[in-house]
Amino acid sequence: MSVQVVSAAAAAKVPEVELKDLSPSEAESQLGLSTAAVGAMAPPAGGGDPEAPAPAAERPAPGPGSGPAAALSPAAGKVPQASAMKRSDPHHQHQRHRDGGEALVSPDGTVTEAPRTVKKIQFADQKQEFNKRPTKIGRRSLSRSISQSSTDSYSSAASYTDSSDDETSPRDKQQKNSKGSSDFCVKNIKQAEFGRREIEIAEQEMPALMALRKRAQGEKPLAGAKIVGCTHITAQTAVLMETLGALGAQCRWAACNIYSTLNEVAAALAESGFPVFAWKGESEDDFWWCIDRCVNVEGWQPNMILDDGGDLTHWIYKKYPNMFKKIKGIVEESVTGVHRLYQLSKAGKLCVPAMNVNDSVTKQKFDNLYCCRESILDGLKRTTDMMFGGKQVVVCGYGEVGKGCCAALKAMGSIVYVTEIDPICALQACMDGFRLVKLNEVIRQVDIVITCTGNKNVVTREHLDRMKNSCIVCNMGHSNTEIDVASLRTPELTWERVRSQVDHVIWPDGKRIVLLAEGRLLNLSCSTVPTFVLSITATTQALALIELYNAPEGRYKQDVYLLPKKMDEYVASLHLPTFDAHLTELTDEQAKYLGLNKNGPFKPNYYRY
Template identity: 90%
Template sequence: MSVQLMAAKMAEVELKDVPNKELSAVSPVTPKATVKGDPSPVTSTPNPMKMPQASAMKRPDPQQNGGEAFVNRDGTVAEAPRMKKQIQFADQKQEFNKRPTKIGRRSLSRSISQSSTDSYSSAASYTDSSDDETSPRDKQQKNSKGNGDFCIKNIKQADFGRREIEIAEQEMPALMALRKRAQGEKPLAGAKVVGCTHITAQTAVLMETLSALGAQCRWAACNIYSTQNEVAAALAEGGFSVFAWKGESEDDFWWCIDRCVNVEGWQPNMILDDGGDLTHWIYKKYPSMFKKIKGIVEESVTGVHRLYQLSKAGKLCVPAMNVNDSVTKQKFDNLYCCRESVLDSSSLKRTTDVMFGGKQVVVCGYGEVGKGCCAALKAMGSIVYVTEIDPICALQACMDGFRLVKLNEVIRQVDIVITCTGNKNVVVRENLDRMKNGCIVCNMGHSNTEIDVVSHPDHVVGRLLNLSCSTVPTFVLSITATTQALALIELYNAPEGRYKQDVYLLPKKMDEYVASLHLPTFDAHLTELTDEQAKYLGLNKNGPFKPNYYRYPAISVLCGFSFVLLVLVCLNVTVPVCVGKCANCKPTLMYTYYSIYCFLLQILNHLAHGKRRLEKLVQLLSPY
């Protein structure tokens, strides 16, 4: 802002001039000008001692509406074409404290700084004309084969997008293996999949895999800022019906979804959703379509909540697969993916240039996404607070070393607020008003409902942090994409009666299969059970190897649990532990925490009644 103001003031001084009639008094050169209506020029002899050295000088004339006079070598003065004087900046940014004008269906991407929101993988956007404000909906586009059943930003970016997809394929070994193994069988032959997810290079690999397995696909974006335009162009060039571009308006968003669903001669029989918007739209506008739909696959916590609400109300017409709560999604995508992407060079670091060491950060929600964010922030030296409604997740946060607070207790002092809940109105207007100047507010959950941006239309424009201005690890997304593909195959090929009109978790066997497809990347080799070992454990040699209630606890929980056991062994403490196998109790994760709680009480008891035991404990821990 200061640079722009300074440049504008300098330009004002430069444009300042005197009228033409006083030019001879100011300049050593008397101008030669052609006056309208008088063909005879007025001349004067130039002063050779003060002749300009440049081939031509130009000076603006404010009385001629910004016209410019050019002084040549011979002293003649020629008037340049009159045009409105403007100061242009290469990277001019729109001020956020001005209310955006109504632009109808035009792209909203120009309402925020491109240098701070374009993802790294959208680098091909330089081929777009920044002055082209025509909405993709108003363009007539066709690919090289003459097909025009798509709506994207620029089909000319297809080559660059294809290179991105090919790079993503190298990091998605499971999908490529699935494509190779099942391509001959075509398990999705006849499937008509309508999808609403983030359109990225990783999604493109999934779509092409589904197509190779026999499915027909039509796709829209689940977020108005996460679409990679070059990838959408590559998909359109490849014959996919894609309706998405980066910077859609709200009207564009729903129009694109409708174009995927409302097609003459084509009706979907499978839904792949992220956030539940596509499912909601079909329920609202085309409920009769559910007569032919075999199932829904949902991958986000927000969409899963919507499905459970429909199921509870008795309005869920088809079986639905909850991919979000599958082990592979929770333990890999939500945790590792968010941990890698929340602070990467394209996300918070690039958009804010802030140093995280010593910064006070509050993370709203300590699910798998929140755990990943907290771990990344803690590693960078930030002071991290956590807000949580679930007592189990809250206890996890405390045992992982984070202070559990209410948002209004720390809102005045924190430097960064990150929401990871999938809920709405987590950060409300009252919180925004109480924040200190310069506080950064960002969302890692779903859509823009978590932060009350509606109450700040003059100041706030934004969407999902790690997809609007960052990228995410392709390998981790390969795990989720493979899970989605298997869920679609399972629901599409399931015999009638296996799944009722309810929400189901992915079978444990499929979770293990997804994980096994990714192991060769690490040159990892599984140990196989012998017949005797399998019989002893009561397991099938090929799995599943864990019961459905097993939660695969995070490494921090395991380390803490092991440390407590080590201390108890040192103190000769024996405590009966319930591990969920008793006849009168149900196996849940809460019993694990209850056991740890009992251990800690025993430790405190022994430390309080024996100084010798305390010395022994200190002696044991001194080498570490």
């Protein structure tokens, strides 16, 4: 039996992209972008496919034993033994009686009954208790404080090893990668090979980042950049980090949530030489320690910040405010983090320019809407095995995340209610066929409660007390403050861990609710999200970093800015070839009639998609 191995590059050819270019002078005058940002958006010199993966020399060196061929172990290629395929003897056949016994048929046709054997099934422990709570939970105590939004959950159920397998804290381990470096702290550096395979899979669904990496062979727009990041460490984030490295940047990274890290991916990054400080199941003390290890380094000071939730920015303001003298800008991608930045700006305390990626069109319309539309069902199905048809669901909030959740549940046959404070979003919900209610009106009858607001105390203890038995409660917003989980940490209520990230909270009368991810972000706590959607967000982040880092002094003041429209359109154009989509081009006459440049931007900043 022969086995043919096909390379990943041949198996997944990235489609070509036709890009329109502007000269640097045109970009400066028409788009207000830095020359480096335009350079990153232009096709590479000498032509060629802008979306082809980078040569091996440009890509960060993978860990030993990685690649598609490494996945074929000797055990995987075993051929079934011939002895396992025996042909039955036609002269000595067994026939089964209706009553369950067997008969032997002799060559002369005589049928005789075979002796019966009575088999008993014995249980190892007839009195097994199924409701025992775990006794050995180490640092991951269920009673730990959850008051900080920085500890909300955002991890994948696809991790090769759960953090509970080894109770030893990574902070107490001495680990080195194959190059002898120990400037990292991950769960287990030996998992690097598995992580490298996940990263290679993610690369095939992230065409825009691979296109940017291709252009690194010429001008490196982030040369000299020292980026400190605090985001969710997944395979998709790893592709972003390695792309930033290929563009010339030095990176140090921590996780923005205590359950956000895929341990094998963190190990692969550490093996490749990236200083990564993160593991799944950190304590709150570990969380802040990891951020500090990224920032407080002798002989290395960051000049760019990439944040998700604002915790990294907050830590530097609190502990190392003098660092902002050399920091050129902040890129923030979450509602919570952007809210913090606007608060700093309003108070006059924002001392560097900041780019609001969260409110860019490519983030709002794709990550928030389409990503949640798919991942909400995945998270609920994996954790509860429930059927959605006919179930009554209330979704709190009808922003882009809420819209995605409602559309998915409605398509599965659920009866969906919506709560909303904004009359415009409320009218949209009504026009989309959803009944707008107050939470108090339906809390006793619904089967599922989902929060998508970014606010606090949306679901209070009073609501939880009134829910019916087996009601499922979960959160799709960034912060873990939407559900008042702290009010459930009382002596009269019993907590039962049913599955990973699934708890039963039991009332004295026997009523129980099903709480998912302890009120933290559901989709990456209990499932995964589509890589292609994360490619759009990650490309937006990379271009924002390039723009802020290379912008001439004075272009951006100490304020919060939205991503330039031209960059939003460019990010979208890089992903269209995946669908074999073909854009219509304006004629000169049409462009003149509309008062547009033929290459965009095609909509004004105030346009709402």
